[in-house]
Amino acid sequence: MKILLLAFNVQEDIFPYGLSYLKGYAQRFHPETDIRIKEFSFGNRFGYDINKNIEQQAISYILIQKPDLVCFSCYIWSIEMVVKISRAIKIINPEIKIILGGVEVTENHLQESHCDYITTGEGEIALKELIDYYKGKIKLSEVHNISYLEKDQNVQNKIVQNELTKLELDTLPFPYKVLPEKKNFEAVRIETSRGCPFGCHYCYYAKHKEMRYFSLDYLKENITYLFDNYTFKNLTFLDANFNLNKERMAAILQIVADNVNKTKKKTRINLELKPELIDQEVIAILQKQPFKTFAELGLQSTDPDVLEKSSRPYNLEKVKNSLELLNTSSVLYKIDLMAGLPGDNFYKFLNSARFLLNNAKKQSILPVHHYMQLNKTTFCQNKEIYRYEKNNSSMIIKTDTQDLLDFYKIKLFVAMLNEELKIENR
Amino acid sequence: MLKSNLVDVTELNTKLNKETNRFKDNLVIKINKKEDLDKLILPDQRIKGIQLKLSLLKEVKQLRFNYYSIIVDNNVEHLIVSFDNLKKGAFVEILLPLTTYRQINDQQDILSKVNRVIIELNNQEQIKQLNEIFSDLILKKFYPFTKGVPFCQTQIEHCWELFNQQNIIITKKAKECQDCLLTEYCNYQNNNQDSSQNQQFEVKPIKEIKPELINFLKDENTATRF
Numbered sequence: 001m002k003i004l005l006l007a008f009n010v011q012e013d014i015f016p017y018g019l020s021y022l023k024g025y026a027q028r029f030h031p032e033t034d035i036r037i038k039e040f041s042f043g044n045r046f047g048y049d050i051n052k053n054i055e056q057q058a059i060s061y062i063l064i065q066k067p068d069l070v071c072f073s074c075y076i077w078s079i080e081m082v083v084k085i086s087r088a089i090k091i092i093n094p095e096i097k098i099i100l101g102g103v104e105v106t107e108n109h110l111q112e113s114h115c116d117y118i119t120t121g122e123g124e125i126a127l128k129e130l131i132d133y134y135k136g137k138i139k140l141s142e143v144h145n146i147s148y149l150e151k152d153q154n155v156q157n158k159i160v161q162n163e164l165t166k167l168e169l170d171t172l173p174f175p176y177k178v179l180p181e182k183k184n185f186e187a188v189r190i191e192t193s194r195g196c197p198f199g200c201h202y203c204y205y206a207k208h209k210e211m212r213y214f215s216l217d218y219l220k221e222n223i224t225y226l227f228d229n230y231t232f233k234n235l236t237f238l239d240a241n242f243n244l245n246k247e248r249m250a251a252i253l254q255i256v257a258d259n260v261n262k263t264k265k266k267t268r269i270n271l272e273l274k275p276e277l278i279d280q281e282v283i284a285i286l287q288k289q290p291f292k293t294f295a296e297l298g299l300q301s302t303d304p305d306v307l308e309k310s311s312r313p314y315n316l317e318k319v320k321n322s323l324e325l326l327n328t329s330s331v332l333y334k335i336d337l338m339a340g341l342p343g344d345n346f347y348k349f350l351n352s353a354r355f356l357l358n359n360a361k362k363q364s365i366l367p368v369h370h371y372m373q374l375n376k377t378t379f380c381q382n383k384e385i386y387r388y389e390k391n392n393s394s395m396i397i398k399t400d401t402q403d404l405l406d407f408y409k410i411k412l413f414v415a416m417l418n419e420e421l422k423i424e425n426r
Numbered sequence: 427m428l429k430s431n432l433v434d435v436t437e438l439n440t441k442l443n444k445e446t447n448r449f450k451d452n453l454v455i456k457i458n459k460k461e462d463l464d465k466l467i468l469p470d471q472r473i474k475g476i477q478l479k480l481s482l483l484k485e486v487k488q489l490r491f492n493y494y495s496i497i498v499d500n501n502v503e504h505l506i507v508s509f510d511n512l513k514k515g516a517f518v519e520i521l522l523p524l525t526t527y528r529q530i531n532d533q534q535d536i537l538s539k540v541n542r543v544i545i546e547l548n549n550q551e552q553i554k555q556l557n558e559i560f561s562d563l564i565l566k567k568f569y570p571f572t573k574g575v576p577f578c579q580t581q582i583e584h585c586w587e588l589f590n591q592q593n594i595i596i597t598k599k600a601k602e603c604q605d606c607l608l609t610e611y612c613n614y615q616n617n618n619q620d621s622s623q624n625q626q627f628e629v630k631p632i633k634e635i636k637p638e639l640i641n642f643l644k645d646e647n648t649a650t651r652f
Contacts (some may be wrong), residue, residue, distance in 0.1 A: 303638065345636065345638065346583045347583070347636055347638040347639045347641075347642050348638045350583075350638075350642050350652075351638055351641055351642055351645075353652065354642070354645065354652045357428075357652045358652070408564065409564070409569060409570070409583075412564065412567060412568065412569040413569045415567070415569075416427070416541060416542055416568075416569050417427065417428065417652075419517055419541045420427060420428045420493075420517050420541070420542075421428065422515075422517075423475075423492035423493055423515075423516065423517045424428065424474075
């Protein structure tokens with residue numbers, strides 16, 4: 001059996017982290033199966049000519065390879081392209097089976113893309129069990145974490161949703177051991193846990209409140225492997241709230257520090273931190289390391305009503321204290337606002353912006369994002385929110401309190417403000 | 427917009443912190459005549475920038491500021507040439523009457539050098555043109571700002587005065603404004619004796635406002651950057 005795992009990236013030279021998990025886990029159980037990873041980089045997703053060329057390349061590659069199964073890893077920037085490619089493949093060679101996976105994929109894509117399956121949970125299990133199915137070991141209904149269309153008696157397509165299940169994280173092979181070829185990247189990423197205990201309605205993580213962790217032994221072995229075998233300048237931890245547990249955070253950073261000291265690699269670590277959970281101890285942990293740290297923090301808004309509607313827990317006083325601590329530390333950071341959440345308005349945004357300008361003193365600009373409604377988030381059920389594209393994650397165009405004109409004016413306001421901030425920092 | 431504290435050049439010394447030899451933050455010096463430029467201390471003392479009439483801009487060749495607030499009257503003849511004098515990468519704001527904006531609004535070579543456009547209106551008739559003005563500014567990627575329009579006659583988020591409470595003088599209000607919730611913040615000047623078309627707006631008290639607007643306005647006079 002031959003399987004292709006494909007993804008499309010905006011940037012060049014990205015390690016295929018997610019696809020490596022899929023390949024590594026499946027090959028543990030099916031070592032004879034030919035599983036190949038191929039990533040395409042197209043730079044600017046709005047470059048029409050570039051995109052069309054990439055699409056033709058990808059389709060041609062698939063047709064030449066003649067795989068039994070193609071798995072596409074789908075993101076916001078690639079879903080439109082993947083849907084079209086999938087449909088094209090099924091028209092040209094319907095024998096090739098196609099599965100779409102990733103956080104962006106929903107059941108709406110089943111019809112549109114003509115694909116055979118979509119993943120609905122962890123793709124590692126889905127791929128491994130799909131191979132089991134094609135080998136005749138299990139029935140299709142027993143493959144976890146997928147959905148597919150089935151014709152019922154009336155020849156209508158019915159969506160079948162198979163059962164969901166989750167992995168023991170330590171059973172996953174470390175992605176950087178799966179692909180032996182290239183070992184030199186500008187940036188590498190790893191996760192030390194999955195899930196998020198907070199239930200923010202705009203975030204995909206809210207669907208996975210149960211926290212699961214890779215063990216410290218697993219992390220020690222594999223972070224050491226990464227440092228011993230790869231060259232990189234940036235190491236990003238993908239965890240949603242790296243400082244959820246201070247002791248664990250300290251232990252993981254100690255593993256990194258030991259490796260930095262041993263290999264003498266000049267490294268910058270990028271983390272996502274919950275601002276309310278930053279205290280003197282966290283700062284001390286971050287500051288004592290032999291590497292630079294860059295922290296991404298989310299604030300989104302300072303308005304209680306907006307945050308409540310988003311179900312985002314917050315404590316503004318704690319955020320203020322955290323920023324004060326960060327401002328006098330060696331830790332670099334970025335703290336974002338999100339404009340256009342339900343209940344928001346221009347004056348609430350101004351007050352939030354003022355809070356950041358007055359307190360996030362290390363930031364030389366004001367980072368503001370236009371709220372984008374992501375697939376599979378709680379806000380997708382909110383009938384007062386409309387987004388630009390029906391089936392794909394995209395910018396919102398209307399909420400209970402604002403519409404696109406308001407969002408665009410905020411965008412212009414922020415651009416002007418950031419131009420003015422630039423001269424202040426000269 | 428970020429806070430700018432406008433002061434006359436004659437008041438400059440009063441704003442100097444003698445201990446640090448630095449000026450208070452965000453100081454923008456008003457240059458009223460050529461001689462004021464001579465009194466101006468060099469920018470290494472960290473003033474934000476200067477505000478001056480367009481006609482004086484040609485005099486600032488030797489002085490390099492990061493911020494220019496340029497008051498444009500009806501004569502735009504030398505506007506594009508004047509901008510060549512400015513420090514590269516400086517932030518440029520222009521304040522101009524609506525009639526003047528109409529003269530230059532299709533001149534991309536001028537507007538491409540500007541970061542902020544503030545349009546001054548001075549009568550009710552001009553209010554009717556606001557939608558057209560705003561759509562024009564948005565198409566040119568400018569956030570729409572107006573100056574001189576009472577809060578009750580427009581969307582307050584577009585009022586220059588919303589962001590410059592420290593630079594406006596709250597005058598005695600017309601009788602019509604007595605019940606207005608924003609009396610303390612609006613700089614509408616009603617001159618009942620002046621029957622000319624200029625300086626006339628139809629005011630009415632604002633009886634309902636969003637609490638977050640008041641929160642923002644109340645903070646305006648504190649030592650914040652914004």
